[in-house]
Amino acid sequence: MIRLTHDPIQSSDLLDAVRDSRCGGVVLFLGTVRELTGEDVTVALEYEAYAPMAERKLAEIIAELADGKPLVKFAVIHRLGRLEVGEAAVAVAVSAPHRTEAFELCRTAMDRIKDQVPIWKKDHTPTGETSWVLPAPADEIR
Amino acid sequence: MHIHLFASHKEQFGPTVELPDCATVAELASALAQHYPDARPLWAVCRIAVNQAFADEGSRIVPGDELAVIPPVSGG
Numbered sequence: 031m032i033r034l035t036h037d038p039i040q041s042s043d044l045l046d047a048v049r050d051s052r053c054g055g056v057v058l059f060l061g062t063v064r065e066l067t068g069e070d071v072t073v074a075l076e077y078e079a080y081a082p083m084a085e086r087k088l089a090e091i092i093a094e095l096a097d098g099k100p101l102v103k104f105a106v107i108h109r110l111g112r113l114e115v116g117e118a119a120v121a122v123a124v125s126a127p128h129r130t131e132a133f134e135l136c137r138t139a140m141d142r143i144k145d146q147v148p149i150w151k152k153d154h155t156p157t158g159e160t161s162w163v164l165p166a167p168a169d170e171i172r
Numbered sequence: 173m174h175i176h177l178f179a180s181h182k183e184q185f186g187p188t189v190e191l192p193d194c195a196t197v198a199e200l201a202s203a204l205a206q207h208y209p210d211a212r213p214l215w216a217v218c219r220i221a222v223n224q225a226f227a228d229e230g231s232r233i234v235p236g237d238e239l240a241v242i243p244p245v246s247g248g
Binding site for chain 2: 061077078079080082083084086108119120140143144145146147148149150151152162163164165
């Protein structure tokens with residue numbers, strides 16, 4: 031399952047999409063709108079995508095990670111539009127036969143999504159200022 | 173040829189811009205910097221996508237290709 035949506039993310043949709051009787055590990059990651067970045071306060075984030083390419087990149091990332099692992103399943107949902115603090119902007123669910131693989135695949139998928147998928151976000155501050163967010167360098171906090 | 177723009181470029185110039193035909197991605201990058209010099213520092217950190225895939229500077233462009241300027245991504 032790969033979905034870009036303006037609607038709130040329902041975690042159960044992702045879990046239902048990946049659960050499998052042959053998989054004993056299911057990992058769900060939610061990336062939520064954080065209020066504080068250092069001392070800077072965010073009241074909302076506004077997401078925009080190059081939707082057809084974003085869906086294509088998400089499919090590529092999942093296909094690469096699942097290559098040679100027939101039991102592994104992924105589900106990814108990314109929100110678009112304006113999100114308030116605390117809302118989930120992205121969700122990745124992975125099921126695998128064992129937990130170690132599920133954790134590692136979820137982390138790698140999320141890192142690649144942040145690096146490769148054409149989605150952008152604009153930060154809204156309490157004073158009404160806005161700025162497009164630039165990616166953090168790879169050696170900073172992920 | 174028209175080129176799709178996103179994020180800050182879209183706010184500044186609109187969802188698409190028109191440029192004379194270019195034969196390669198490198199030519200397109202130069203043409204953007206020349207026609208829209210105000211955004212030159214921004215173009216420099218962007219990648220060009222051809223038909224919804226990131227393209228190298230030497231990649232050929234043919235009429236009908238879907239072209240887009242991809243600023244540094246910040247999803248998630």
